[in-house]
Amino acid sequence: MRYAHEVGKVRAAERALMARLPEGALMQRAAAGLAAVCARLLPALYGADVVLLVGGGDNGGDALYAGARLARRGARVTAVPASPRIHRAGLGALRAAGGRVLGQAPPEEEAAGAVAGADLIIDGLTGIGGTGALREPHATLARLASEAPGTVVACDVPSGVDAGSGRVDGPAVRADVTVTFGTHKPGLLIDPGAAYCGVVELVDIGLGPDLPDPDVVAARPEDVRPPEPGPESDKYRRGVVGIIAGGERFTGAAVLAAGGAVHGGAGMVRFASAPHAVELVRQRWPEAVTTVIEPKPDALERIGRVQAWVVGPGLGTDRDGETLVEAVLGTDLPVLVDADGLTVLARRRDLLRRTAPTLLTPHAGELARLIGADRDAIEAARLDHVRRAAAELSATVLLKGSTTLVAEEDRPVRVNPTGTPRLATAGTGDVLSGLVGALLAGGLPALDAAASGAYLHGLAARIAAAGGPPAPGREPGERSGEAPISAYDVITALPAAFRAVW
Ligand SMILES: NC(=O)C1=CN([C@@H]2O[C@H](COP(=O)(O)OP(=O)(O)OC[C@H]3O[C@@H](n4cnc5c(N)ncnc54)[C@H](O)[C@@H]3O)[C@@H](O)[C@H]2O)[C@@H](O)CC1
Ligand SMILES: Nc1ncnc2c1ncn2[C@@H]1O[C@H](COP(=O)(O)OP(=O)(O)O)[C@@H](O)[C@H]1O
Numbered sequence: 001m002r003y004a005h006e007v008g009k010v011r012a013a014e015r016a017l018m019a020r021l022p023e024g025a026l027m028q029r030a031a032a033g034l035a036a037v038c039a040r041l042l043p044a045l046y047g048a049d050v051v052l053l054v055g056g057g058d059n060g061g062d063a064l065y066a067g068a069r070l071a072r073r074g075a076r077v078t079a080v081p082a083s084p085r086i087h088r089a090g091l092g093a094l095r096a097a098g099g100r101v102l103g104q105a106p107p108e109e110e111a112a113g114a115v116a117g118a119d120l121i122i123d124g125l126t127g128i129g130g131t132g133a134l135r136e137p138h139a140t141l142a143r144l145a146s147e148a149p150g151t152v153v154a155c156d157v158p159s160g161v162d163a164g165s166g167r168v169d170g171p172a173v174r175a176d177v178t179v180t181f182g183t184h185k186p187g188l189l190i191d192p193g194a195a196y197c198g199v200v201e202l203v204d205i206g207l208g209p210d211l212p213d214p215d216v217v218a219a220r221p222e223d224v225r226p227p228e229p230g231p232e233s234d235k236y237r238r239g240v241v242g243i244i245a246g247g248e249r250f251t252g253a254a255v256l257a258a259g260g261a262v263h264g265g266a267g268m269v270r271f272a273s274a275p276h277a278v279e280l281v282r283q284r285w286p287e288a289v290t291t292v293i294e295p296k297p298d299a300l301e302r303i304g305r306v307q308a309w310v311v312g313p314g315l316g317t318d319r320d321g322e323t324l325v326e327a328v329l330g331t332d333l334p335v336l337v338d339a340d341g342l343t344v345l346a347r348r349r350d351l352l353r354r355t356a357p358t359l360l361t362p363h364a365g366e367l368a369r370l371i372g373a374d375r376d377a378i379e380a381a382r383l384d385h386v387r388r389a390a391a392e393l394s395a396t397v398l399l400k401g402s403t404t405l406v407a408e409e410d411r412p413v414r415v416n417p418t419g420t421p422r423l424a425t426a427g428t429g430d431v432l433s434g435l436v437g438a439l440l441a442g443g444l445p446a447l448d449a450a451a452s453g454a455y456l457h458g459l460a461a462r463i464a465a466a467g468g469p470p471a472p473g474r475e476p477g478e479r480s481g482e483a484p485i486s487a488y489d490v491i492t493a494l495p496a497a498f499r500a501v502w
């Protein structure tokens, strides 16, 4: 897992460690790590042009000390101060190493010329102390760095990105590499901030023993463990998932959710709905066991035993849909509620009072209705809202979108690292519900089923877009020549995604 800690906890751990170390030792560790990464990124350090963007805090101090290290090894280092008060000792070290320092608040052309001509730019404007939109001249410098041809290395956090949340209000540095210290910060893993980071490199500064449990975690492939059938398995023990989706009007969602479950490793998929949806699912997925049901409180009685339910995709939001959602949530089994089921829940929050696990899979719009928040506010602060939703709704909540997050009260929030904007196409959410339902039925706890399902779903989308398994040693999404994909392509690529993690 990659771990991230809230800013307050990072600061507390730094304080505890600093109390045991000689003054300035921690900043030297950070600067040494930063300089080492920069040196690796430059084809030749001797004579390379390095520009430091230096803010008024310790983030600027790190940049100055790293610059001094690079200058001592022959780089031509120029510091651009963004504040009248920049780290004194760091400034002294840079000067002593032969670095150049532009005048305070240098004219824009001078700074622009230096940034545009640099081989490498270190962004030390703001780190974990940055709050709100970047002020001037930071904002202009951030823009110049983002547009410059040189390699941009962000110190700790790309300036303009809120370290705690990933929120970006206005200009921010677009980094090629972010060198972060001690632990990841949530804003490096969550969009929009994550998109500004480039490759994130973690430098160990010895904080580990002083850090509490993480607030946010992102899975690596080895952390994804879908249930694997053993020699004793049979179709019932592997998990039977029941899906209630689609109706007379909406049938695509039913076919896609059933497909996600069929390829999600369920021992059996039981699909139940109105006759038209049942007919189409039966044609497309002969593997599924189908039942025609009517929207009545006893609708589940004819379906047979299942270990987990999925309810909602394409169900409709009227009284009939509500009756089915109520019936499913009335069971003592794990239930995943998606799409129209969530719209029903927005007016029937009472249905969430149950003891068995409930997993909700909203996108930002659906979550807005569920917790009475503004959709844009949710998009801008996804972490806060998914946590709040899990607490208020007493459920596991998977918030879909640019970075999928899964929250459960008192547990670290799971961030899905495999997402791709290729998934932003109609019907992929239905595939996800079927897939996660299969994992729930297979016995995974709701948090693990949701996080593993999101991981496999994103990976399948990347594989589908790239036309094959990810190349070794490369992030799958980095391949060029990707094709647009449909939700159905995601289903078809699920076996390859499972193979990549099993
Ligand atoms: N505390 C420690 O022991 C360590 C801290 N380290 C570094 O110190 C950083 C934190 O340092 P600070 O707490 O001094 O904070 P920062 O340097 O991250 O930011 C504070 C400075 O940025 C300015 N600022 C904040 N928001 C701004 C905005 N929107 N526009 C323009 N200016 C803005 C503030 O006025 C202040 O000058 C970390 O990110 C890391 O880089 C590392 O050296 C490791 C050790
Ligand atoms: N910009 C994006 N980047 C990554 N994933 C995205 C993006 N936009 C949407 N997705 C993913 O695509 C899927 C869309 O689901 P959903 O909104 O329910 O659509 P639908 O109801 O059409 O199936 C979700 O898994 C979501 O996380």
Ligand SMILES: [K+]
Pocket: 059, 123, 124, 125, 126, 127, 154, 155, 156, 157, 158, 159
């Ligand atoms: K920075």
